[in-house]
Amino acid sequence: xxxxxxxxxxxxxxxxxxxxxxxxxxxxxxxxxxxxxxxxxxxxxxxxxxxxxxxxxxxxxxxxxxxxxxxxxxxxxxxxxxxxxxxxxxxxxxxxxxxxxxxxxxxxxxxxxxxxxxxxxxxxxxxxxxxxxxxxxxxxxxxxxxxxxxxxxxxxxxxxxxxxxxxxxxxxxxxxxxxxxxxxxxxxxxxxxxxxxxxxxxxxxxxxxxxxxxxxxxxxxxxxxxxxxxxxxxxxxxxxxxxxxxxxxxxxxxxxxxxxxxxxxxxxxxxxxxxxxxxxxxxxxxxxxxxxxxxxxxxxxxxxxxxxxxxxxxxxxxxxxxxxxxxxxxxxxxxxxxxxxxxxxxxxxxxxxxxxxxxxxxxxxxxxxxxxxxxxxxxxxxxxxxxxxxxxxxxxxxxxxxxxxxxxxxxxxxxxxxxxxxxxxxxxxxxxxxxxxxxxxxxxxxxxxxxxxxxxxxxxxxxxxxxxxxxxxxxxxxxxxxxxxxxxxxxxxxxxxxxxxxxxxxxxxxxxxxxxxxxxxxxxxxxxxxxxxxxxxxxxxxxxxxxxxxxxxxxxxxxxxxxxxxxxxxxxxxxxxxxxxxxxxxxxxxxxxxxxxxxxxxxxxxxxxxxxxxxxxxxxxxxxxxxxxxxxxxxxxxxxxxxxxxxxxxxxxxxxxxxxxxxxxxxxxxxxxxxxxxxxxxxxxxxxxxxxxxxxxxxxxxxxxxxxxxxxxxxxxxx
Amino acid sequence: xxxxxxxxxxxxxxxxxxxxxxxxxxxxxxxxxxxxxxxxxxxxxxxxxxxxxxxxxxxxxxxxxxx
Numbered sequence: 214x215x216x217x218x219x220x221x222x223x224x225x226x227x228x229x230x231x232x233x234x235x236x237x238x239x240x241x242x243x244x245x246x247x248x249x250x251x252x253x254x255x256x257x258x259x260x261x262x263x264x265x266x267x268x269x270x271x272x273x274x275x276x277x278x279x280x281x282x283x284x285x286x287x288x289x290x291x292x293x294x295x296x297x298x299x300x301x302x303x304x305x306x307x308x309x310x311x312x313x314x315x316x317x318x319x320x321x322x323x324x325x326x327x328x329x330x331x332x333x334x335x336x337x338x339x340x341x342x343x344x345x346x347x348x349x350x351x352x353x354x355x356x357x358x359x360x361x362x363x364x365x366x367x368x369x370x371x372x373x374x375x376x377x378x379x380x381x382x383x384x385x386x387x388x389x390x391x392x393x394x395x396x397x398x399x400x401x402x403x404x405x406x407x408x409x410x411x412x413x414x415x416x417x418x419x420x421x422x423x424x425x426x427x428x429x430x431x432x433x434x435x436x437x438x439x440x441x442x443x444x445x446x447x448x449x450x451x452x453x454x455x456x457x458x459x460x461x462x463x464x465x466x467x468x469x470x471x472x473x474x475x476x477x478x479x480x481x482x483x484x485x486x487x488x489x490x491x492x493x494x495x496x497x498x499x500x501x502x503x504x505x506x507x508x509x510x511x512x513x514x515x516x517x518x519x520x521x522x523x524x525x526x527x528x529x530x531x532x533x534x535x536x537x538x539x540x541x542x543x544x545x546x547x548x549x550x551x552x553x554x555x556x557x558x559x560x561x562x563x564x565x566x567x568x569x570x571x572x573x574x575x576x577x578x579x580x581x582x583x584x585x586x587x588x589x590x591x592x593x594x595x596x597x598x599x600x601x602x603x604x605x606x607x608x609x610x611x612x613x614x615x616x617x618x619x620x621x622x623x624x625x626x627x628x629x630x631x632x633x634x635x636x637x638x639x640x641x642x643x644x645x646x647x648x649x650x651x652x653x654x655x656x657x658x659x660x661x662x663x664x665x666x667x668x669x670x671x672x673x674x675x676x677x678x679x680x681x682x683x684x685x686x687x688x689x690x691x692x693x694x695x696x697x698x699x700x701x702x703x704x705x706x707x708x709x710x711x712x713x714x715x716x717x718x719x720x721x722x723x724x725x726x727x728x729x730x731x732x733x734x735x736x737x738x739x740x741x742x743x744x745x746x747x748x749x750x751x752x753x754x755x756x757x758x759x760x761x762x763x764x765x766x767x768x769x770x771x772x773x774x775x776x777x778x779x780x781x782x783x784x785x786x787x788x789x790x791x792x793x794x795x796x797x798x799x800x801x802x803x804x805x806x807x808x809x810x811x812x813x814x815x816x817x818x819x820x821x822x823x824x825x826x827x828x829x830x831x832x833x834x835x836x837x838x839x840x841x842x843x844x845x846x847x848x849x850x851x852x853x854x855x856x857x858x859x860x861x862x863x864x865x866x867x868x869x870x871x872x873x874x875x876x877x878x879x880x881x882x883x884x885x886x887x888x889x890x891x892x893x894x895x896x897x898x899x900x901x902x903x904x905x906x907x908x909x910x911x912x913x914x915x916x917x918x919x920x921x922x923x924x925x926x927x928x929x930x931x932x
Numbered sequence: 933x934x935x936x937x938x939x940x941x942x943x944x945x946x947x948x949x950x951x952x953x954x955x956x957x958x959x960x961x962x963x964x965x966x967x968x969x970x971x972x973x974x975x976x977x978x979x980x981x982x983x984x985x986x987x988x989x990x991x992x993x994x995x996x997x998x999x
Contacts, residue, residue: 405970406967417986417987757957761966764955772939
């Protein structure tokens, strides 16, 4: 890093803007700034450090650096800006804060501090970064890292320091102060190596460790999840097995229940059965013949049944009996009528007529009127028939005389009977007139009654069969106790079935939930798949990063150790150059702990033991710093305030002779007493002086200005 | 190491490679590439891509089992 320009605005003694320009192109390393006491020389060094690193003391320190005159004048800004050239790029770095106008300088206060970094300032490629939202520019939240890359804060002490206090630094070197040691290690280290170490730590190791921890946790979760899946799968299997068992039980129970229900249904049909039995008996025999009929069947049912079959048959029989009982006489009446019609005087046509009549009533006994099989042979046997009516037993053979006798007999009875019978027949048949009597129709009616009788007989048989069957069923039917026991068993089976159904439902629900749970676990496992691979990978990346970091750290230690030796040699050389006792001293020694000691006559002695003068201690510190600066990869300008401190003239001269070797850019802030005309001339003659400024303050004024030293003057102390 | 004030780039890389010999997971190429990457990045550029590039470099070497 090289300064191109420094600008102080309302900063400490400077009201408005004061600047120092540097010449980076020239080979002349020195920029001198001359200032008498209390006009702002130290403010230059403080301003540079403020710009780079801010104030540790924060707001209070910022407030104190606000120029009093500026605060009384108006509201404004306090800032220090530096233009630097670093690694082939120009940068502008500005650190600033605001203040409000106050009536008393004691009331001034720092407000809204910010930092601005500009790459390639004042060019087309200008890129502005800002660490606050209040100003224009791209936001930057790691401005401190940027500055650290320019020049780490702990290393600035080697480049920018107060010459009056450098001997304290030498004492720290003697004590191998830990902070000095760290600073030295840092500054002697190769910047790129240190950056690599930082990056490996911050970017790689911490990141991969975090990812590895997450992946480990995920891998562990993955294994746990797999275990969980096994467990859930096992529970699912158990539930499914239980469900199968329940289903089997349920099937068996339902089978038993069906059987019991059927048995019970059958058993409970007894009442219906008995009712059916009574009804059948009533239908067959009649209500009066069936004792429980009126208790078992209701009135409507009994009315529906009506006359029984047996009664009907009996009725038909009566009708038939009456018919065939009455038919004979009826036929005889008819025959008699016919005979009377055909027997005018008992002539021979009577048999013919009679036969005719008989034939007309073929099949019926004229005597009793019952039907029988008459065949032609009987008709021929009338004259000598021997057969008797199977029904009445009276012989069929009827002589003419018999017939006449019969006729007379009948006539006599018949007259009365006929009248009575006729009346009876008429009444029975519902006839009004004797001419309505028709044996033929009676025969038909008889036959019809026979048909009815036959049907009724059939019906009777059916009913008897049904009654028999029902009777049998009744005999086999259970009693109430058995039915009750059957009901209990049915109820038990129903209860058992209900319980099984509930359990089945619960298992099915459980299975469904388990399946869902298993599915979710599988989905999670799918997502987590690869966790173990990730764990292995991140472990490998972490190990690689850590080993790489270790490699760079080891290389750094080796390089730093090597540089330490170079620093030791260089510091020794510069020390002997600047020392006025080079015959006594043989050089400096810097051990591995960076403890600085002095070589004297083949011995290595602690400074406290050797006790060199204050001036010598200053020279030692200068030699060390210069040696470090020459051995580091960080390039920075030297800024030395009050360089000669407690040096005597001899040491001062030697210091000034060696000063141009310290670095490529050196700014000396000196008091007039520290340098004289000869010193300046020597710098000029050796072509080391690039610029020469002075800080001045007018008599009675409270503000200072920075301006080039006037032509012809050598120091600001020149009169 | 040379007696010049600063070690050369070659010396630094050589030093890194020597250190890498003791580590199984670190190859010569990895340390050299990382060092050169750090050198290539300018101060402001570091904040933009260095994170991605450092991790990419580590992962390329670690995932391909280069060592």
